[in-house]
Amino acid sequence: MSFDLSARLTERRAAHLYRQRPLLQTPQGVEVQVDGEQLLSFCSNDYLGLANDPRINEAFVDGVRRWGTGGGASHLVTGHSAAHHALEDALADFTGRPRALLMSCGYMANMGTVTALVGQGDTVLEDRLNHASLLDAGLLSGARFSRYLHNDAGSLRGRLSKAQGNTLVVTDGVFSMDGDLADLPALCAEATAAQAWTMVDDAHGFGCLGAQGGGIVEHFGLSTEQVPVLVGTLGKAFGTAGAFVAGSEALIESLIQFARPYIYTTSQPPAVAHATLTSLQLVREEHWRRDHLAVLIRRFRAGVSALGLELMDSPTPIQPIVVGSSERALALSAALRARGLLVTAIRPPTVPQGTARLRVTLSAAHTEQQVDRLLYALGQAHKELNDE
Ligand code: PMP
Numbered sequence: 310m311s312f313d314l315s316a317r318l319t320e321r322r323a324a325h326l327y328r329q330r331p332l333l334q335t336p337q338g339v340e341v342q343v344d345g346e347q348l349l350s351f352c353s354n355d356y357l358g359l360a361n362d363p364r365i366n367e368a369f370v371d372g373v374r375r376w377g378t379g380g381g382a383s384h385l386v387t388g389h390s391a392a393h394h395a396l397e398d399a400l401a402d403f404t405g406r407p408r409a410l411l412m413s414c415g416y417m418a419n420m421g422t423v424t425a426l427v428g429q430g431d432t433v434l435e436d437r438l439n440h441a442s443l444l445d446a447g448l449l450s451g452a453r454f455s456r457y458l459h460n461d462a463g464s465l466r467g468r469l470s471k472a473q474g475n476t477l478v479v480t481d482g483v484f485s486m487d488g489d490l491a492d493l494p495a496l497c498a499e500a501t502a503a504q505a506w507t508m509v510d511d512a513h514g515f516g517c518l519g520a521q522g523g524g525i526v527e528h529f530g531l532s533t534e535q536v537p538v539l540v541g542t543l544g545k546a547f548g549t550a551g552a553f554v555a556g557s558e559a560l561i562e563s564l565i566q567f568a569r570p571y572i573y574t575t576s577q578p579p580a581v582a583h584a585t586l587t588s589l590q591l592v593r594e595e596h597w598r599r600d601h602l603a604v605l606i607r608r609f610r611a612g613v614s615a616l617g618l619e620l621m622d623s624p625t626p627i628q629p630i631v632v633g634s635s636e637r638a639l640a641l642s643a644a645l646r647a648r649g650l651l652v653t654a655i656r657p658p659t660v661p662q663g664t665a666r667l668r669v670t671l672s673a674a675h676t677e678q679q680v681d682r683l684l685y686a687l688g689q690a691h692k693e694l695n696d697e
Pocket of ligand 1: 414543
């Protein structure tokens with residue numbers, strides 16, 4: 310017997326769930342060429358418009374001259390360079406935590422951290438809308454794994470009362486497909502009362518929230534005791550690649566000893582770490598990027614409400630428009646594309662059944678006129694679909 314892969318693929322296509330990769334022929338930016346078409350993009354995570362910033366590009370080239378191209382080995386062998394180390398020190402300072410550990414990507418940071426902290430006999434409690442990497446990590450950890458209702462401290466409390474062993478409460482800071490903020494003051498209070506630890510993955514909050522771009526922890530003014538395990542990624546607002554975990558000396562040393570996805574992988578190219586030092590400086594200093602984003606978010610939300618479309622409760626650059634079926638989300642995305650706009654449809658299993666959506670993301674690199682263009686096209690596309 311052989312694997313019947315083509316039947317699975319056909320089934321996926323028939324359910325409107327088939328994924329395709331748009332082929333980008335220009336660097337990241339708001340105006341891109343995709344599959345030969347010039348499009349205005351509203352679906353990148355380059356929230357601050359730094360992914361092709363000339364100063365970061367220059368730092369990257371400088372990093373290649375100093376450090377070459379490859380990481381060469383894992384961190385524990387000969388892959389840990391002074392470039393990586395300098396970025397770790399800068400990230401510890403940025404997050405106000407004693408130490409930070411640089412990882413090659415966010416998926417691995419989450420996988421490595423959860424599995425290093427809990428195992429058999431322990432408990433891991435996660436928001437049901439957490440990012441796939443956190444859910445996968447919880448499953449793989451071998452700990453008792455349970456998902457509480459989205460952002461619901463009462464639901465978390467119920468699960469905490471039945472928890473055994475070391476207990477880790479895990480949540481996205483900004484929910485990646487909805488754009489809303491975790492209610493961290495309430496969630497952390499429950500966790501602390503139950504002597505559990507809170508781990509926050511703020512992949513989409515760093516750079517965007519907080520006066521210095523310090524993310525959801527800065528936004529709510531939370532201490533290291535309230536959020537002992539803080540994860541950030543560098544491929545979104547920072548515009549480069551990789552991820553980090555910030556926390557106590559003992560946490561970081563434990564990850565170096567026990568986080569298998571950290572131990573058994575090649576370090577990220579040191580030039581990327583070198584370039585990220587410049588990126589971090591820009592994230593902290595260029596406040597105008599967050600101010601401009603706030604203007605664009607307000608403008609977009611007011612425009613969508615005026616069109617009579619439903620918005621989610623999001624104060625962040627992630628502004629999804631939920632349309633329901635995968636078929637309708639694809640049709641709306643295609644209608645926008647016919648008008649020169651790139652907004653990808655997000656479908657199950659990335660989001661729950663019946664909540665397929667257009668995940669509109671705004672960037673500090675967009676102009677107000679470009680947001681108006683999107684609003685106008687959304688109005689037209691929506692009307693066109695309703696009239697069909
Ligand atoms: N956490 C969240 C919330 C994410 O959205 C993502 C990626 N989209 C990741 C982790 C994974 O990060 P990376 O892309 O660096 O693997």
